[in-house]
Amino acid sequence: MSFLGYRRPDGSVGVRNHVLVLPGGLVSQKICEFVKGTCTVITPDHGTGRTARDRETVARVMVGLALNPNVAAVVLHGVGPAMQYPELNVNKLAAAIAASGKPVEVVSEQPYKSTLEVYERGIKAARRLVQEASELRREPAADGELVLGVKCGTSDSTSGIAGNPAVGHLYDHVVNSGGTTFFGETTEIIGAEHLLAQRAVNPEVGQQIIDAALEMEETAKKYGDDIRSINPIPANIEAGLTTLEEKSLGAIAKSGTVPISGVLKYAERPADKGLYFVDNWMSSNSIHLGYAAAGSTINLIQWGGGAFVADTLLYPSQGVVSPTIWCTANINTYTACQESIDYYSGTVIEGSETLEQAGDRLIDLVRRVASGTMPKTDTLNYQEANKIYFRDAAF
């Protein structure tokens, strides 16, 4: 046993026990205000006027969040213009969720006279599902049943020396135990993609990694911009990182050393276990949502901070249903943000701990969070709006 989690009908193991109300918006928010133990996603753009490819992404986010092992049951409604698109048809989404054996209630299936009637049905359904979910008990689970996502933020030199390698140590452990881990941020593999491609399980996956980096460079060029003027961001440079290659070489350390099993789209669920590269956008209010929709039950953010310790109240979970553990290896960041940062690995730079010792502390922390311990930022009663990663223009 390594942690205590909630076993779901499809065999997956959750570390939280939410009732999720979908899609995001006024109706869901009102249901959540009425009923304890519920949550919803806040995405200002629900898919209206988006291409079929982007609407598919919205559908993947919604179904994926619902299937996340941290969700006990789902309330779904079809109120809102985006829900009239075939990809977002409420019965289609409900069927995809129900196939996992998870309880799902559609509260707009019958004709309704007013939206208030949908509120009433939603509140009643959510209350019943929350009460039923409270009967579930945590059970012993193995490290191989963990699913993790990671982002590195405002990278500096400490990220590459200790912060990301400590996450890499955790990732190697989870994958070697039979679990699943995600890393991504395509702009931050540019200059290091050849090293990732060498770790791919086969040449096709290696080529997909190379192609993802190339497409990002070409897309920036199409808009008349050089990717290197977007990334490294000014805060990276002010903290001492000079080039994109340097930033990327430090960033990929968070993926550990094991083989890369595949390349996934934003919010795409992997077919199997292992380490996956996700072709996604670096923004923290997008990336954690995508990981959670792909099934991550805990997300990590590895913060450099360097020249950028302005906001010491760091954001609570941006994965909606999955808690976020904040990590740093920068002593200045850790000192300034102790109220928000859960884990410090700058000891490796100071020489007071080996990477293995520091990494083992992170494994222990992940097990505790998986068993119910709250990361510090989870104590804040605030939910940041999420941005779904769209690939096409808005129309």
Add this chain to the structure above:
Amino acid sequence: MADKRAIALDAQDNTAVAAQDIEPGDAVNVEAKDGSTSSVTATEQVPFGFKISLSDIGDGDKLLKYGQVIGYATQDIPAGAQVHVHNAQGLRVKD
């Protein structure tokens, strides 16, 4: 005064990361990941997290960190100097 510390991510590297604020004239002990050590005297200020050159690097020479090329020098960089955007650039920016 005790030596200052810098960390080389690979024994091949010609740059290392300052593990603390380094002042001009400081003797810097450079620890490589493989356990080997070397030393360099700082010629200028290198703040914590910034890079210091470990040897004389010529204009246009490759800069190594993690045992990989992270860019090239845009001017001559003497050993012990700070390496950053004023004297270095990414390789792919040339495209």
